[in-house]
Each structure stands twice: as structure tokens, then as C-alpha cells.
Amino acid sequence: MAGPQEEIDRYIEDHLPESLDDLKRLARIPSVSSKSEGIAEAAALVAELLGQAGFAARVLPTTGHPVVYADSAAEGAKGKDGASVTDDKTLICYNHYDVQPPEPLELWESPPFEPTERGGRLYARGVSDDKGQLISRIAAMRAVRAVTGGLPARVKFLVEGEEEISSPSLEPFIEANRELLAADACVWEFGGVDYAGRPQVVLGLRGILYVEFRVRTLARDAHSGEAHNLPNAAWRLVWALASLKGPDERICIPGFYDGIAEPGEAELRLLERMPSDEEFTRTQYAVRAFVGDHTGAEYKRAVYKPTANIAGFGSGWQGQGSKTVTPAEALAKMDFRLVPGQDPADLTRKLRAHLDASGFADVEVRVLGGEKAGTTPPDDPFVRLAARTAEEVYGTPAILKPLIGGTGPTWIFRSALGTPIVTLGPGDPESKAHAPNESLSLARFAQGTRHMARLLMAYGGEGN
């Protein structure tokens, strides 16, 4: 039977050019959050596009960049009067309109804010992360509404403007607007296929504690001929870092592993079923041996180990050739990726206590960011729905990932709104998010849009 789903799919295909025009309009705005550029303009356009798709859309202030909030069932929404609108189930889409800085500019083959099509892909900063994901969802809403005359569930959008700078205003905004944002399920900002074209549904993101270390031993750099007497900031930092983790990869901060919630049976089963990207990663990064010689099941299981990663360090002379200097100051940046059960505030205290107890009271610690891990139980009905509809669209079973290595504010949604969270969308491993020549596959855009529409239809149809 040619049901509404086929019609919706056809509508999406037929209206692809209009959707891409919307995306190009949005991608031309250089909404780089770290420079606070193009923010108001991008927020206004997102609200306009959501309005055109039948939503009551508003630009709401936060303590930082504004949020675009949209609701299919609020006063002013078209769907309010639509036949099939229902209020008993609410889906919220979390997206963002801000982008990463485009630098280094010289590596772009076409200008980062002039969207350009080449070989079946659209190139511009943000076309994948996250403007393409957002426009894809809006396209799905339009298609469902056009074919069925309304939406089968209430849909909300929360589109923030600070995702690329760690969402500093999001937690207070959500806490202050729990009622407004109340929902039963959430579709996360990113989603798409893996390197083999299989749809992925991510159920958990790790947390993070990001810190900066600084040591100063001298008023200014000194000639290294006095190194027998003048204390060296670089050495102080090396020793302090070495006290945190040795070559055995065990993190030495007392209490660091306390309270960790180990993965359950369901998570371990998913891990086991998950295809491994071990060989792909080994080749891509030309890795001789992974950390701890991880391989096979251990390689996959390692995502449940919290990490202590040096993101960078610097001190003294780093230029060509030799300069004989005793550095007065040294700097390091570290991110600790946290697993369920760990709390960045608690670990900050433990880190400070460890440094003090190890003789490194002179090492200053500044916290640049902290988030907890956030996970959705694999047996949630919404997860099953996302997986089933993915398989229908992609013709191959979805890969359910109980936890991935990265971080995002899922925990805020989980704790403040209590929704299950899944991922879906037009992304693929060629997207180069955060890098020069970011792009979006036009074929994956249509597929991701179809998946969004299908999930919405299935979600609205469930139990009705």
C-alpha cells in the first residue's frame, strides 16, 4: 500500500532544491560563536525558517547568545489548528546555529561562507555541523505537514548559539524553562551514517573536565647558564603532569575512579554487536599500537574508561634551532573525558588535593569547562523506534552505540527534562566538521531527512 510515508519521501525528494536554498542562506551567515559574529542574523533566519514550517518560533535571550525556541502547538503555530496535531506526545529537537571558526582559511577550496556544490556535496562552514542537520529536520517537518495536513506529535525546537563554545548558557536556560521545554523524547543535534554507510544511533556521550595548568618560577625567562640555581617552570609542569598518569595509563588522582557506574548487560551486548572501527582508525591515523595495546573487544570497551588527555602544552623556546633559556612560565591544557557516575566538580577538588599532596601547590589549575556524561537506556521504546525507522530508510540495521568518546550537553536534557535522546541526520564521515572544507552529502541529506520524517510519523502513530 502506498501510504503517506511514500508520499512524504517523494515530497522530500521533490523539494530538495528549496531545502538546499534554505541551507545556503543560513550557511552564508558567518555565525562564529567564539567571535560573536552573525549571531543575531542567524538566530533571526532560523526563527523565520521555523515559522515558515508552521512553528510558533521565538528568539529568547539567555545569559549569552540567544536561543531560538519553536513549538508546533503554541499560539501562532499553524499546526495548532491542524487535524492530526496531538498534545499527548512531545518531541524536542536540539540543534545549534553557531559554527566553528573557519580558519585556516588558506586550506579551503571555496570560501567558507560561500556555499558551493561539487561532486554531490555542498561545501561551507556549518553545512554539516549543525546547519545542515537543522535544515534537514525543518524539511522533514514541512514534508510531513504538507502530506498529512499537520504533525502527528507536538514538536519543539531548541536551537542554541553557543554549542561550539561549550554551551555555557544552556544549563541555566533549560533549568529556568523546564515547563516550556517539557518533552517526552529528544533528537540530538547530530546524526548520520558511519564509514560503511550504516545508520548510527548514539545513546550516550561522555562528560568532560577541561583544565588549564600554569606554573611560574621566575619573573622572566633566564639564561640557562644559571639552571643549576634558577628553578625551571617547564620541569615543574612535566613533573606535575607525570604525577597524574604514568605509561601504564592508570590515572593516579586518588578517588578518580570512585563511583563510576559500569555499563550494564544491555550496554555490553550493544558494544559486542557494534562493528569495530579499529582497522579503519589504525589506518587513518597510522597508529602502531593503541593505548594499552587495546584491540578487539578491549578496543571497543575502552570508551567506558575515563581519560586524562594532554590537549597541549607550551613553554620556552619552540622555534627553529637552539635557544638556551630557562623558562619562567609553562602552560598545559588537559581534558578528562568522564563516564557515567563521575562529577567534574568533585574531580576538580580531587585533582587540586592530589597536586597539593604531591608537592605541586605551585601549579595553578583553572577549570575551563565541566560536563557530566549523559546516557539513554538502550531498552527505551524511543530508541527502538529510532533504530527500526533507520533500518527502514537505510535498508540496513542501525548501529546502536551505548556511549561514544565525545561530549555534549546531553546530561542537562537527561536530568532537567528526563527525555530519552537519540541521534539521526544527514552526517557522514566525510563531513570534516570543525575542519577546512566542511561539507554535506546531498544524498545523505535526503536520507537523513526521510529518517526524521519517518521517526516522527512512527512516534506520533504509536499507541494512537
Added chain:
Amino acid sequence: MAGPQEEIDRYIEDHLPESLDDLKRLARIPSVSSKSEGIAEAAALVAELLGQAGFAARVLPTTGHPVVYADSAAEGAKGKDGASVTDDKTLICYNHYDVQPPEPLELWESPPFEPTERGGRLYARGVSDDKGQLISRIAAMRAVRAVTGGLPARVKFLVEGEEEISSPSLEPFIEANRELLAADACVWEFGGVDYAGRPQVVLGLRGILYVEFRVRTLARDAHSGEAHNLPNAAWRLVWALASLKGPDERICIPGFYDGIAEPGEAELRLLERMPSDEEFTRTQYAVRAFVGDHTGAEYKRAVYKPTANIAGFGSGWQGQGSKTVTPAEALAKMDFRLVPGQDPADLTRKLRAHLDASGFADVEVRVLGGEKAGTTPPDDPFVRLAARTAEEVYGTPAILKPLIGGTGPTWIFRSALGTPIVTLGPGDPESKAHAPNESLSLARFAQGTRHMARLLMAYGGEGN
């Protein structure tokens, strides 16, 4: 009795303006060796000035920048026909015509290559290190010759053009020209007074082993969300560095301290007599505690300890704020200051063996420079002569320093020519050599020149 010495002193004072004109001419040439700029021009001017002072001067090729060689007794030298020329004693002056880069330019109060007088000092790159020292010596030679009709000893000059880039061509040049350069005593390139205006005679310089470490773990930087599997180059380097020296400051490379020649009785007596710059240094660098809590005699004695100094390191993200990256590559630079008895080639092998044995075969070591320590025995008659004439000129006893923390190619002169080496000259602690606003005290210039002339007269007069 108003002997020739008083006449020489007066000649030096009277002809100060001409000497400063020579210095300004030379300082206007931006002979930055690391950029190979102005090299030929500076060498030609040095040869011209030495020629005017009665020397047979030649620009000689090396494997790098040319050397200016001058001799008061060679064919073409005026002194060859002078009455008081003697060939039985030869003094060699070691100097250099190259300078450090002037950067950062914005910190200069007057342009670095436009010599400018202010408040009794002359400002320009190189006026202290080493063009002022060289011109002072030439002025001394002129004065002695004008007053006495010749030089009381044979004098040679070796003026190189690569001192600021670690003299890479000097050793082969000296080895290949032992006969040409043969001498009985040497005056080193730098010299002058300490912060209290006391003349210093330095008798020894430490050696050096300068190395660069590199580690690469990945083909390119990775998202730190994969840090549980992807090896981090910054960590590898931290652990490798920490294996070289711990907070107890003991260097852990097996055999590092083997064969060290401890200072003798005479050196220790000099050390004891030496005034300490401990409080001056503590204040200047705002040091809370010196390395190993050195103070008093230990602070002075520490120059006899070899060092392992991190001159710099760098990896990953060092900019503002947070970036979550697992660095693919990490770099560090280290200089080891060596004491008598240590050999940089031997220590390079021991360093490599230690890294290999400690599991750091992946850490690449590149040697950027190596020199042995070079010291002159405190009881050498030439040392006593330098000290006595210093006291005559400055009216206060000279401070004899058996060893200082810095490095220079004294060991080549010591081993190839066998000369005792002393320091004297117009330098003072305000000179800011290697830094912006390098300068020379005009009063110290006259004093340093008088010292050079007096030492030469005394040296020539000895045993005659």
C-alpha cells in the same frame, strides 16, 4: 714617574670620539649571523679597522661565515718594522663580528642598527656583544702603538662571524690553522665589571649538549574523544622527560656523572672568595627558592653541577580557551651544561641508551650542538697578570671566577692552542646583550680599553 702607561691612558681618553665613530660604523651593519645578513660587509670593515691599527689583516674562508684574521708581525703589518716588536710572546684576541637578531623590534627605544647615545651609553644591537669589545681592543692597540712606537708583544686577532649561532665552523678552522693561530695567551671575547663595578676575570666556561626531542604517535591530531585508544604524543614526551630528571634534580641517565673532574683546591678557594650574587639574583628573578634550596656556599658551588635544562616544549593546543585534541606530535628542547671531564658525544650515546632502555625508543633525539667545558688554571701567570692590571685600572681587586654557568668555545682554544684564557673588556650588567636596547657604557669602554692596553704592556714587559 709618568711612564708610558699614563700617556697611553691619556691617548685612549683623547681618542675616544674616533673609537666610538669606528664602533658606530660597525654597529650600523646588521650582521645577524642566523640570517646570514651583512656578513661580508662587517668582515671587510673589521679587516679595514685592524689594518688601520697596523695589523696585517685578512678575511679567511671557513666552512661557514668567514673569519677575520690579523697579525701584528706578519708581512704587511706596520709593527713588523717597529722597534719594540717582539716575536717571543704572542697574545691572541678572540672576538666576533656577528650579532643576535634584533627582534622584538617594537621594544627598542631607538632603532637597533642606528647607534644612539643617551645618558652616557651607546645603544644599538652588538655595541656590547661583541663589537664594542672588539673596537675597545683595537683602540688599545692603537694607543700602545702611538705612544710606544710599536707593540710590546706579537698580537693576533681571530674575529669570527658565527659566535651567535654556536660557532659551527670554528673547531675545524682552528684545527686546520694551528700554526697560523699559535699563541701563548688568549683574551676572550667578553669581559667587564659585575653589578658592583668590580672587574671580573672569568677562567672557565661550561660545555653544552643541546638536543631536540620529537615524538609522533599519529598521522595527524585527533579529536580527544578517542583518547582512550589513540596514543598521545604529549604524554609520551612528558614521560620521557620525567625519566631524565625528577624533582630531586638528580639526572637519571646512567653514567651521566662519570669522569667529572671535581674542582681543585685553587678553584674552591676562588669560589669561596667570590662575592655571591645570590640576593641580587633572588630579587631580579623574584625567586622563592633556588633549585635544591641552594644558598650560601652551595649556591656558588652549584656551577660545578652539570644541568639538565628544558629550554622549551610544545604540543597541541596552546591558544586561548579549550580545544579538545589528542596531539600527534610533541617537541622539546633541552640543554645540558657540562662541567670539566664530560664529553657531549659520550653523553649523547648515554642519553639514547637510557631512552631505549626506559621504553622510549619512539622519542627521536637530534643533537643541535655540543661543546666541552674549557678552563684555565687559576695559578697561570697570565691570570695573575690580568688580575693585577685589572686592580690597577679599576682600583679594586679583580674577582676571579674559576667557572661560570655559560658556554663558549674556550675548550677549542685550550685543546688546540693550549693558551691560558682570561676575560676583560667594557661590559657591565646593564649591557642587555641578546635583548632589546643593548647598550655600552662610555665610561666602561674607556676603562676596558685601558685594561687591555695595560695587560698588553705588562705581558710584553714581563721577563724582557
